[in-house]
Amino acid sequence: MTHWLFTMAWRDSRRNQSRLLLFISSIILGIAALVAINSFGDSMQRDIESEAKKLLGADLEVESRAPFNDQQKALFDSLGGIQSKEISFASMVLFPKNGGTRLVQVKALEGDYPYYGAIETEPVLAGQDFRNRKAAIVDNTLLLQFNTAVGDSIKVGEITFPVVGRISKVPGQTGISTTVAPPVYIPMQYLEQTNLLQKGSRINYKTYFKFDAGVDVERMMEKMESSFRQEDLRFDTVEERKNEIGDTYENLTGFLNLVAFVALLLGCVGVASSVHIYIKEKLLSVAILRCLGAKGKQTFAIFLIQIATMGLLGSIIGAILGSVIQYFLPIIFSDFLPVAVSLSISWRAIFEGILIGLFISVLFALLPLLSVRKVSPLAIFRTSAEVETGKEDVVKYGVYLAILLLIGGFAFLQLRNFKDTLFFTGGVLLAFFILAGVAKGMMWLVRKFFPVSWSFIWRQSLANLYRPNNQTLILIVAIGLGTALISTLYFVQRTLLSEVEISGSNNQPNMVLFDIQTNQVNQVASITEQFGLPLIQQVPIVTMRLTSIRNQTVEAIKKDTSSRVSRWVLNREYRVTYRDSLIDSEEITKGKWIPTANSGGDSIFVSLEEGLANSMQVDIGDPVSFNVQGVILKTFVGSFRNVDWRRIQTNFLVLFPTGVLENAPKFHVIITKVNSDQVAANFQQAVVKAFPNVSIIDLKLILKTVDEILGKISFVIQFMALFSMITGLIVLIGSVILSKYQRIQESVLLRTLGASRKQILSMATLEYFFLGSLASLTGVLIGLAGSFGLAKFSFEINFTPAWAPLLVTYLIITGLTIIIGIATSRSVLNKPPLEILRKEV
Numbered sequence: 001m002t003h004w005l006f007t008m009a010w011r012d013s014r015r016n017q018s019r020l021l022l023f024i025s026s027i028i029l030g031i032a033a034l035v036a037i038n039s040f041g042d043s044m045q046r047d048i049e050s051e052a053k054k055l056l057g058a059d060l061e062v063e064s065r066a067p068f069n070d071q072q073k074a075l076f077d078s079l080g081g082i083q084s085k086e087i088s089f090a091s092m093v094l095f096p097k098n099g100g101t102r103l104v105q106v107k108a109l110e111g112d113y114p115y116y117g118a119i120e121t122e123p124v125l126a127g128q129d130f131r132n133r134k135a136a137i138v139d140n141t142l143l144l145q146f147n148t149a150v151g152d153s154i155k156v157g158e159i160t161f162p163v164v165g166r167i168s169k170v171p172g173q174t175g176i177s178t179t180v181a182p183p184v185y186i187p188m189q190y191l192e193q194t195n196l197l198q199k200g201s202r203i204n205y206k207t208y209f210k211f212d213a214g215v216d217v218e219r220m221m222e223k224m225e226s227s228f229r230q231e232d233l234r235f236d237t238v239e240e241r242k243n244e245i246g247d248t249y250e251n252l253t254g255f256l257n258l259v260a261f262v263a264l265l266l267g268c269v270g271v272a273s274s275v276h277i278y279i280k281e282k283l284l285s286v287a288i289l290r291c292l293g294a295k296g297k298q299t300f301a302i303f304l305i306q307i308a309t310m311g312l313l314g315s316i317i318g319a320i321l322g323s324v325i326q327y328f329l330p331i332i333f334s335d336f337l338p339v340a341v342s343l344s345i346s347w348r349a350i351f352e353g354i355l356i357g358l359f360i361s362v363l364f365a366l367l368p369l370l371s372v373r374k375v376s377p378l379a380i381f382r383t384s385a386e387v388e389t390g391k392e393d394v395v396k397y398g399v400y401l402a403i404l405l406l407i408g409g410f411a412f413l414q415l416r417n418f419k420d421t422l423f424f425t426g427g428v429l430l431a432f433f434i435l436a437g438v439a440k441g442m443m444w445l446v447r448k449f450f451p452v453s454w455s456f457i458w459r460q461s462l463a464n465l466y467r468p469n470n471q472t473l474i475l476i477v478a479i480g481l482g483t484a485l486i487s488t489l490y491f492v493q494r495t496l497l498s499e500v501e502i503s504g505s506n507n508q509p510n511m512v513l514f515d516i517q518t519n520q521v522n523q524v525a526s527i528t529e530q531f532g533l534p535l536i537q538q539v540p541i542v543t544m545r546l547t548s549i550r551n552q553t554v555e556a557i558k559k560d561t562s563s564r565v566s567r568w569v570l571n572r573e574y575r576v577t578y579r580d581s582l583i584d585s586e587e588i589t590k591g592k593w594i595p596t597a598n599s600g601g602d603s604i605f606v607s608l609e610e611g612l613a614n615s616m617q618v619d620i621g622d623p624v625s626f627n628v629q630g631v632i633l634k635t636f637v638g639s640f641r642n643v644d645w646r647r648i649q650t651n652f653l654v655l656f657p658t659g660v661l662e663n664a665p666k667f668h669v670i671i672t673k674v675n676s677d678q679v680a681a682n683f684q685q686a687v688v689k690a691f692p693n694v695s696i697i698d699l700k701l702i703l704k705t706v707d708e709i710l711g712k713i714s715f716v717i718q719f720m721a722l723f724s725m726i727t728g729l730i731v732l733i734g735s736v737i738l739s740k741y742q743r744i745q746e747s748v749l750l751r752t753l754g755a756s757r758k759q760i761l762s763m764a765t766l767e768y769f770f771l772g773s774l775a776s777l778t779g780v781l782i783g784l785a786g787s788f789g790l791a792k793f794s795f796e797i798n799f800t801p802a803w804a805p806l807l808v809t810y811l812i813i814t815g816l817t818i819i820i821g822i823a824t825s826r827s828v829l830n831k832p833p834l835e836i837l838r839k840e841v
Helices: 002-014 017-050 052-056 070-079 126-132 140-145 175-180 188-194 217-230 238-281 283-291 296-332 347-374 377-381 395-415 418-448 456-466 472-503 521-530 554-559 567-571 610-616 677-690 699-738 740-752 757-794 803-829 833-837
Strands: 060-064 082-095 100-110 120-122 136-139 153-156 159-169 183-187 203-210 234-237 511-517 537-549 573-578 586-591 605-609 623-628 631-643 654-656 667-672 695-698
Touching: 002 296, 017 052, 017 238, 017 296, 017 347, 017 699, 052 238, 060 070, 060 217, 070 203, 070 217, 082 188, 082 677, 082 695, 100 140, 100 188, 100 677, 100 695, 120 126, 126 136, 126 159, 126 183, 136 140, 136 153, 140 159, 153 183, 159 183, 159 188, 183 188, 217 234, 217 238, 234 238, 238 283, 238 296, 238 347, 238 395, 238 418, 238 472, 238 699, 283 296, 283 377, 296 347, 296 699, 347 395, 395 418, 418 456, 418 472, 418 757, 456 757, 472 699, 472 757, 472 803, 511 521, 511 677, 521 667, 521 677, 537 554, 554 567, 567 610, 605 610, 610 631, 677 695, 695 699, 699 803, 740 757, 757 803
Parallel strands: 100 183, 136 159, 573 654, 605 631
Antiparallel strands: 060 203, 060 234, 082 100, 082 153, 082 203, 120 159, 136 183, 153 159, 511 667, 511 695, 537 573, 537 623, 537 667, 586 631, 605 654, 623 631
8 A cells, every 4th residue: 555655646746746846945945054054063063172272272271350469370380381471451552654543452472372273473473473572463454454564563552563463363263353352462571661551451361371281171170160269260271161162153053043944934834835736736636536445544645745755855955055055154154253164064964954854844734735634525526726614624733733843842952041932933923923914914905895996907916816826825924024034134233233323423422531540631631622622521430349248258258159149249340430420321210329428437328230239139228348459448338320331421330429539549531522533533643642551442433343243243144034035035936836827727818808918917017016015014014023122122222223224125025026926927928818728737
C-alpha cells in the first residue's frame, strides 16, 4: 500500500510540477536566511573559541578607577608572570597640520602587551616601535577624518608626538567601538609630561598578565577573587572574556534568526494558500479515487507525500543557498566582529534548517490539506467551485496549536526569556490577525456596499477581490508583514536620532567642556565669552565614594548575602555637585529639597535620583555616608528626584545643598551653545591650545556618531528583513500564477462578451493597486504602532514619525505589487476567446 501511495503521488505530481515548484520557492529564502545566520554564528563561535586569548591579549586583565596602591601591587607580584600596564582616558587631541581637534581615547602603554595577537598597524612594525620612542600610533579613521598621514604630528596634552603608524585593528576591539572613541596610543613614559592626569579626570588603570603555559588562570583567580574584590579590583580572564563576547554575538544571531523566521512564516503562509488552491482544483481527482475505492486517509496521504517532498526539496535548496550567503555576511557584519571569521560549512545549521523547513511547511500545508479526508465520492457530480461543508474538523485546532507552539518554541530558543518570547509571539500573531482582519474586512465591505453605479472596469476590479480562489488574504498578509518589518526598523532608527537632534535644538546647549581645574575655570569662561557664547551652566563637581548606608558599612553590605542593595551602588565612584536650586531637567517626587546647609553641626540633607534610591534600598530620612577624598561625610536622604537624562545638562545621581562642599577638591564643567560649525571649530582649537587637559563634547559630533552607528546596525537588520520582503513578493508571484487558470476563464469570458485587452489590463491594474495599497498602508500603520510601543516602553522616549518616508514606502510597495501582478498576468491576456470552449485542467 505504501508503494501505491508513493506511485500515485509521483504520477499526479508529474502533471503539476510547475505548480508544486511554487511551494518550494515560498520557503527557500526563509530557510536560506536561517541557515546563513546559523552557519555564520557557528563559524564565529568557533573562531572566538580558538582566538580567545587574542580577544583579551593576555591571560589576565585587572582594572581599577584609581591608581594601584602598594598593597595592590604586592598582590599582583604574588601572582607571578609578566606584567604590562595601560592608563586610558578620554581627552582632546589637536592636529597641528590643520588645527583639527577631536575627543579620543588616549591609551598610554608600558610593556609588551598584547601578548597574544597584535595591534595591527601600517607600517607593520609601528605597533611595537612606538613604545621605545616619543611617538604615537593613531586610529586610521581618525587620521582620514583630519587628512593626516604617517609622518605628521598629533598633540596630546602638552606634548606633540609624531604619528608613526595607522591603527587598523586592536585585540578584541570592533569597528563600532572606534567610531565612538578612536584610540590614540602613546608610550607610558611620556604620559606625565602631557599634564592630562588632573584631579577629577575619569581614568582607567589596567595591568595585563602573561603566565607560564602550565598555570591554570581560572582556578588561580577563583582562589584570589575575594582578595581582588576587597581591593575593589575588577578582572577578566580569557574564559570570561570569551563567554562575554560569545553571549553577545549569540544574542545577535538569535535576534536575526527571529527576523529570518518571520520570512519563513510568510513563505509558509504562501504554502498554505497555494495548497488551498491546488487542493480545490484536485477535488474531482480525489472524488474519482474515492469512487474507485480509495479511502479518505489514502487520498490525504497521496497529497501529503507531494507536499512533504516539495517542502524537503525547498528546504534543501534553501540550506544550500544559505551556506553560500554566509560567505557575504562578514562584509555586512564587518564593523561588529571582534575576530576575523574563517567560514566553513556548518552541517548542524544545514541539518536544523532542513528539519525546520520540512516540519513547518508540512504543518502549514496541513490546514487546507485536511479537507481532502472529507471529500465524498458524490463530489464527482458537483462543480469544482463547490466547497465541502460538514462538521468542524477538530484536527485543525490541533494544527493551530502546533503552529503556535512552534513559533513560541523557536522564539524561546533564540531569546531565552519567557517575557520576550511572549512579546515576540504575541506581536507576530497580532500582526497576522490585523492584516487578515483588514483583508476580510475589505472583502466584506466591498460585498456589502458594492458601488453598482461605478463604471464596469472599477466594478469588475473590485469584484475580483472576493471572487472564488481570490488571493486577497494571503497577499495582504505577506506584503503587509514585510512592509511592517522594514517600516518598524526605519521608524525606530529615525526616532532615536530625532531624540538626539531635539536635545540640541532651540535653546538647548550643545557643547560640554569638562575636566576644568579650579584655577582654570575663570579663564575658560573668559574664552567662552570672547567667542560670544553663553555660559548656560558652570558646575563644580566633587568625586566621592560611598562608605555606609543606614549605618551599615559598604564592606558589611557586600558580605551580607541577603542584602537587596545593588552592587553597582557600592562599587562606583560618585560625581556630585552642590547648588541651592533645581534645574529644569529635575523634579522632586518624594520628600523636600533643602537648598542650603547652615554652618556648624546641622544635618546635611541630600537629594537622590529615584532610581539610585531604589537600588540603595533607602527612604526619606535614612543616613548615607560618603568618603570625600579622605573625609567621611554623614548625610541624610532628604528627597528623591526624577531626572531627565536625555537633556544635555549636568545631571547627577546625588545632589548636595550649598554650604557643604565648597572647600572640597573639585573640577568644573561648563555648558554652552554654539550655532556655527566654524565658531565651534575655532572655539575648540582655542580651548585645547590654552588648556590641553580640558575635554570637549560636541553634540553635533555625537549626533553624527550615533547616526553612523544606528545606520550600520539598521543596515544589518534591514538586510535580514529584506528576506521577508522578497518572500512576500515571491508569494505574490506564486499566488498570481496559481490562480491564472481561474483568471484565464474570466479573461476569455470577458473578451467573448466584448471586453478589450486594454479594459482587462486596467481591471488587473486596479485590482493589484487595491491589494498593494491596502497591504502597504496596513503594514506601515503596524510599523508605526510597533515603533510607538518600542519608543514608549523600551526606550522611554517620545515618538515623532517622519511622514515623508511613510509616503515613499507606501508608493514603492504599491508600485511593486502592481508591476509584479501585471507582469505575471500578461500570459492571461494572450489567450484567444476560443479558449473558453476548451476544458481547462
